[in-house]
Amino acid sequence: MKLQDSIVKYINENQAxxxxxxxxxxxDIRTKSQQDFIRKGFPSQKNERWRKTKLKYFTEQYxxxxxxxxxxxxxxxxACVVPEFDMAIALINGHYVAxxxxxxxxxxxxxxxxxxxxxxxxxxxxxxxxxxxxQQNNVFDDFxxxxxTDGLFxxxxxxxxxxxxxxxxxxxxxxxxxxxxxxxxxxxxxxQIDMIQCDDSNQHKSHFASFNSEVFLxxxxxxxxYKYQNINDLSAVFSNHYYQVGSQAHLYTNFMELNGKLLxxxxxxxxxxxxxxxxxxxxxxxxxxxxVDNLLFVTHEKEGSYSNQKFKGILDDSARGFFNGQILVxxxxxxxxxxxxxxxxxxxxxxxxxxxxxxxxxxxxxxCSHGSTTGQIDEEALFYIRQRGISKRDAQLLQLYAFVxxxxxxxxxxxxxxxxxxxxxxxxxxxxxxxxxxxxxxxTRT
Amino acid sequence: xxxxxxxxxxxxxxxxxxxxxxxxxKINAGEVHAIMGPNGTGKSTLANVITxxxxxxxxxxxxxxxxxxxSLLDPEERALEGIFLxxxxxxxxxxxSMTNFMKAAIDAKRKYKGLDPIKxxxxxxxxxxxxxxxxxxxxxxNRSVNEGFSxxxxxxxxxxxxxxxxxxxxxxxxxxxGLDIDALRSVAEGVNKLRSKDNAFMxxxxxxxxxxxxxxxxxxxxxxxxxxxxxxxxxxxxLEEKGYKLVE
Numbered sequence: 001m002k003l004q005d006s007i008v009k010y011i012n013e014n015q016a017x018x019x020x021x022x023x024x025x026x027x028d029i030r031t032k033s034q035q036d037f038i039r040k041g042f043p044s045q046k047n048e049r050w051r052k053t054k055l056k057y058f059t060e061q062y063x064x065x066x067x068x069x070x071x072x073x074x075x076x077x078x079a080c081v082v083p084e085f086d087m088a089i090a091l092i093n094g095h096y097v098a099x100x101x102x103x104x105x106x107x108x109x110x111x112x113x114x115x116x117x118x119x120x121x122x123x124x125x126x127x128x129x130x131x132x133x134x135q136q137n138n139v140f141d142d143f144x145x146x147x148x149t150d151g152l153f154x155x156x157x158x159x160x161x162x163x164x165x166x167x168x169x170x171x172x173x174x175x176x177x178x179x180x181x182x183x184x185x186x187x188x189x190x191x192q193i194d195m196i197q198c199d200d201s202n203q204h205k206s207h208f209a210s211f212n213s214e215v216f217l218x219x220x221x222x223x224x225x226y227k228y229q230n231i232n233d234l235s236a237v238f239s240n241h242y243y244q245v246g247s248q249a250h251l252y253t254n255f256m257e258l259n260g261k262l263l264x265x266x267x268x269x270x271x272x273x274x275x276x277x278x279x280x281x282x283x284x285x286x287x288x289x290x291x292v293d294n295l296l297f298v299t300h301e302k303e304g305s306y307s308n309q310k311f312k313g314i315l316d317d318s319a320r321g322f323f324n325g326q327i328l329v330x331x332x333x334x335x336x337x338x339x340x341x342x343x344x345x346x347x348x349x350x351x352x353x354x355x356x357x358x359x360x361x362x363x364x365x366x367x368c369s370h371g372s373t374t375g376q377i378d379e380e381a382l383f384y385i386r387q388r389g390i391s392k393r394d395a396q397l398l399q400l401y402a403f404v405x406x407x408x409x410x411x412x413x414x415x416x417x418x419x420x421x422x423x424x425x426x427x428x429x430x431x432x433x434x435x436x437x438x439x440x441x442x443x444t445r446t
Numbered sequence: 447x448x449x450x451x452x453x454x455x456x457x458x459x460x461x462x463x464x465x466x467x468x469x470x471x472k473i474n475a476g477e478v479h480a481i482m483g484p485n486g487t488g489k490s491t492l493a494n495v496i497t498x499x500x501x502x503x504x505x506x507x508x509x510x511x512x513x514x515x516x517s518l519l520d521p522e523e524r525a526l527e528g529i530f531l532x533x534x535x536x537x538x539x540x541x542x543s544m545t546n547f548m549k550a551a552i553d554a555k556r557k558y559k560g561l562d563p564i565k566x567x568x569x570x571x572x573x574x575x576x577x578x579x580x581x582x583x584x585x586x587x588n589r590s591v592n593e594g595f596s597x598x599x600x601x602x603x604x605x606x607x608x609x610x611x612x613x614x615x616x617x618x619x620x621x622x623x624g625l626d627i628d629a630l631r632s633v634a635e636g637v638n639k640l641r642s643k644d645n646a647f648m649x650x651x652x653x654x655x656x657x658x659x660x661x662x663x664x665x666x667x668x669x670x671x672x673x674x675x676x677x678x679x680x681x682x683x684x685l686e687e688k689g690y691k692l693v694e
Contacts, residue, residue: 378537378539379500380537381537381538381539383499383500383521383537384533384536384537384539385539385547386520386521386522386525387497387521387522387525387530387531387533388525388547388550388551388554388607388611389522389525389526389551389554389555389558389611390522390550390551390554391522391554392520392522394550394554395522398539398542398546398547398550399539399541399542401541402539402540402541402542402590403541405541406541
C-alpha cells in the first residue's frame with residue numbers, strides 16, 4: 001500500500017518534528033499511536049466495521065503530510081462567517097487560523113489552538129485529552145493521534161451560556177495532502193453553546209483527512225453541534241467524535257453530509273450520568289461513486305436517560321451508504337428510553353445502502369426501538385404529482401426533499417434553517433459539487 | 447361545437463394483456479359524459495391511458511385533445527395542456543404541504559403559458575376562493591397532501607385541485623366511491639359550479655346515484671374494453687334497473 005508505506009517512512013524520518021513540540025504526556029500518546037498505526041495499518045474490508053467501505057482509491061495514492069503550512073495565507077476564510085454567530089475560527093489544512101492563537105474571552109471561555117493550549121494549560125488539557133479515545137481500538141484514532149498538526153481547544157466555564165461558535169475545517173492544499181485535526185471541547189456544569197462546523201474544500205486536489213474530536217459535557221451542560229460537509233469528489237474525511245455526557249446534560253448533533261468522495265462519521269456517546277439526553281440527527285446525500293458512512297454508538301450507563309438516533313439519506317448513481325447504529329444499555333441504566341431510525345432512498349439499481357442496527361440491553365426496565373427502511377421513489381405519488389403539471393424532475397425533487405425534511409426540521413437555530421433548506425435543495429438538484437467558499441453562503445450565489 | 451377530446455379506435459395493453467380493444471369517444475366543450483360499466487372492463491385504464499400513466503402501451507389508435515395528438519406526451523405535458531384526473535385513490539405524499547404542492551402546480555402551469563410565478567397574495571386569495579367552492583376546511587392547506595385525510599376529504603381535495611387548475615377536461619375516476627351522501631352532494635356541487643360552456647367532464651362511475659347530482663349529457667357503457675352502448679341520461683337509469691345484462 002502506497003499510502004501506508006509513505007506514512008510509515010514519514011513517521012520514522014520525522015520523529016523530532018512530529019513529537020518534540022508537544023509536552024511529554026502528549027508526546028507519549030503520539031509515539032505510542034504512531035507505533036500502533038504502523039503495526040495495524042489501515043483497515044481492510046475484513047474488519048467488520050469496514051466491511052462496506054473501500055479505502056483502496058485513497059491508499060494507492062501518495063499524500064503529502066501537511067505538518068508544514070501548505071495553505072495560501074491570503075485565503076479569505078472570513079467570508080464563511082455566519083454573521084449571527086459570536087465567533088469563527090478556521091482550521092485550514094490542519095492549521096489553526098484565528099485573530100488570536102489562544103484567548104480568554106470576557107465570559108471566561110478559553111478558545112484557541114490545541115498546540116497553544118497544551119503549552120499554556122497543560123494540566124487542564126491533560127485531565128481530558130485522550131480520556132475517551134483511548135478506550136476504543138480504532139486505527140484512525142491512532143492515525144490521528146500520531147499525526148495531528150493542530151485543532152480547536154475550547155473550554156466553557158460553569159454557567160456560561162449562549163456562546164455561538166463557527167468552526168471552518170478547510171481542505172485547501174495545493175497538492176494532494178494528508179490532514180489531521182484534533183479537537184477538544186470541554187463544557188463545564190450548566191454551560192451551553194452552539195457550534196456550527198463547515199467541512200469544506202476549495203482546491204480540486206485529493207485530501208485524506210481525519211478530524212477527531214473529544215467532547216466533555218459536565219452535568220447540565222448543553223451542546224448543539226451542526227455540521228455541514230461539502231468537500232470535493234476526490235477527497236475523504238474520516239471524523240471520529242467522542243462524547244461524554246453527564247447528568248441532565250443534553251447533547252444534540254445534526255450532521256448534513258452533502259458531498260465528498262468518502263465521508264465517514266463515527267459518533268460515540270457515553271452517557272455517564274442520570275437523566276441525560278442525546279439526540280443524533282443526520283442527513284446523507286451521495287451520488288456518482290461516493291461513499292458515506294455513519295457509525296453511531298450510544299452507551300447508557302446510568303438510569304433515566306434518553307437517546308435518539310435519526311438518520312436519513314438518498315443515494316443516487318452508484319453511491320454507497322453504510323449505517324451502523326448501536327445502543328448499549330448497561331445493567332444500571334434502568335428507565336432508559338433509546339431509539340434509532342435509519343431511512344434511505346436509493347434512486348438507481350446500482351446505488352446501495354447497508355443498514356445495521358445493534359441493540360444490546362442489560363437492564364430490564366427500558367424502552368428501546370429501532371427501525372430501518374430502504375426504498376425507492378413512490379411511483380404512484382410520482383404520477384400523481386406529474387398529473388398536476390409538475391415535471392418529472394421536480395416531482396422527484398419534491399418527494400426527496402419531503403423525505404429528508406424531518407432532519408432539517410430538527411434544526412433548532414432559526415437562522416440556519418433557510419440556508420440549510422437551500423443547500424439541500426441545491427444538492428438534490430445536483431448543483432453543489434464544490435462551493436467556492438463556505439457552503440452556508442451558497443444561498444447568495446447562483 | 448368545439449371538440450375537447452376525441453379518441454379514435456384506441457387499443458392499449460399492460461404487458462401482454464390487451465385492456466382497451468378499440469375505444470371511440472368524442473367529447474365536446476360544455477358536455478358531461480358518464481362512463482359506466484362493470485369492474486374490469488377498462489374504465490380506469492382508459493383514464494390512465496388518456497393521462498399518460500407509465501406501464502400502458504398504446505398499440506393502435508390515437509388520443510386527440512383540443513385538436514392535438516397527445517398520445518405520446520408525458521403526463522405533465524398532458525396536464526399542462528389541460529387534462530385533469532381526479533384519482534380513484536388519491537395518493538398520500540408525506541412531507542409535501544398542500545400549499546407547496548398547489549403553488550408548484552400553479553407555477554408550472556403559468557410557466558407553460560410564459561407567465562411569471564404567481565404572487566403569494568394572489569395565490570392565497572385563490573386558495574381561499576376555491577376552498578369555499580368545494581367546502582373544504584382551511585386547515586388542509588398546511589397538511590401534507592392527502593395524509594391523514596378521511597375518504598371524503600381526499601375526494602373533496604381532488605375537486606379542490608381541479609378548481610385551482612381549471613382544466614379543459616376533467617376525468618373523475620369513481621369520485622363517488624366511498625363517499626357518504628353529504629360528501630357526495632358537496633363533491634357534486636363543486637363539480638356543478640365548475641361546469642361551463644368551455645370545459646368538459648368525463649365521469650367514471652358504477653352507480654347512477656352520482657348522476658342524480660351531476661347530470662350527464664351522454665352516458666356510455668363500457669364492456670370488455672370497448673364502448674358498447676351510448677345514450678342520454680336515461681341510459682343510466684335503465685342500467686340501474688336491468689343491470690349489465692343490458693349489454694351482455
